[in-house]
Amino acid sequence: MALTVDQLVVEFPAGQAGKRRVLDIPAATFEDGSRLCLVGGSGSGKTTFLHVLAGIIRPTSGQVRHGDVDLFALSESARDRFRARHIGYVFQTFNLLQSLTALENIRIVQTLAQVRGKEAAEAAGRMLARLGLSERARALPRSLSVGEQQRVALARALINRPKVVLADEPTANLDSRLRDEALELLMAVTREVGSTLLLVTHDREVMQRFEVQKDLAELGR
Ligand SMILES: Nc1ncnc2c1ncn2[C@@H]1O[C@H](COP(=O)(O)OP(=O)(O)OP(=O)(O)O)[C@@H](O)[C@H]1O
Numbered sequence: 725m726a727l728t729v730d731q732l733v734v735e736f737p738a739g740q741a742g743k744r745r746v747l748d749i750p751a752a753t754f755e756d757g758s759r760l761c762l763v764g765g766s767g768s769g770k771t772t773f774l775h776v777l778a779g780i781i782r783p784t785s786g787q788v789r790h791g792d793v794d795l796f797a798l799s800e801s802a803r804d805r806f807r808a809r810h811i812g813y814v815f816q817t818f819n820l821l822q823s824l825t826a827l828e829n830i831r832i833v834q835t836l837a838q839v840r841g842k843e844a845a846e847a848a849g850r851m852l853a854r855l856g857l858s859e860r861a862r863a864l865p866r867s868l869s870v871g872e873q874q875r876v877a878l879a880r881a882l883i884n885r886p887k888v889v890l891a892d893e894p895t896a897n898l899d900s901r902l903r904d905e906a907l908e909l910l911m912a913v914t915r916e917v918g919s920t921l922l923l924v925t926h927d928r929e930v931m932q933r934f935e936v937q938k939d940l941a942e943l944g945r
């Protein structure tokens with residue numbers, strides 16, 4: 725199920741009844757299992773683009789298709805279910821639920837995707853261990869360091885082994901060792917699953933791990 729966008733336009737309100745066009749992508753296709761490193765200046769629309777691909781914000785016009793599913797033709801609740809089952813998203817600002825522990829933040833997306841039972845609990849524990857977070861499993865997000873929060877956000881995005889992974893600066897707050905470990909995990913899981921990976925970064929070391937790097941402004945050209 726290739727991920728495709730068609731005639732995608734996003735405009736935001738700006739000033740008095742004005743609007744600003746942030747995205748304009750005539751067409752782009754991301755084949756199954758492909759990996760793309762997306763770059764571009766601050767404010768160029770990278771986060772907006774990932775949000776649209778995940779169905780988190782609705783474009784002003786145009787379409788996003790995951791395989792034969794037209795994302796914005798779905799009802800809001802169907803779109804939420806689709807995202808829970810098929811898309812792993814690492815938010816630039818983490819978006820962890822503040823009242824839940826690190827472990828619970830991961831368990832909840834398993835519940836949303838209807839993955840339950842002892843095996844699911846063990847998988848969540850293993851994922852935290854792979855990111856060096858076992859000892860922090862019962863900590864609330866506000867008591868985690870920024871890098872720890874980022875790793876919980878990554879664990880949450882990968883736990884359901886989704887077919888599409890959208891990662892917005894997923895290593896921006898990690899030191900070089902943790903960055904390498906996090907990237908390795910990201911690469912390993914997406915390789916095992918055959919997931920499509922779109923990753924946004926400003927970090928040259930991260931860019932170098934990708935065969936394909938594209939500036940958002942050149943997408944679809
Ligand atoms: N909800 C919104 N309302 C109005 N303008 C918005 C909204 N969200 C984003 N923008 C604007 O759209 C532009 C693109 O924002 P976006 O967050 O996608 O950039 P980015 O490429 O991810 O930047 P960065 O590298 O700093 O994360 C910015 O100029 C931003 O101010």
Ligand SMILES: [Mg+2]
Pocket residue numbers: 770771772816892
């Ligand atoms: Mg951004």
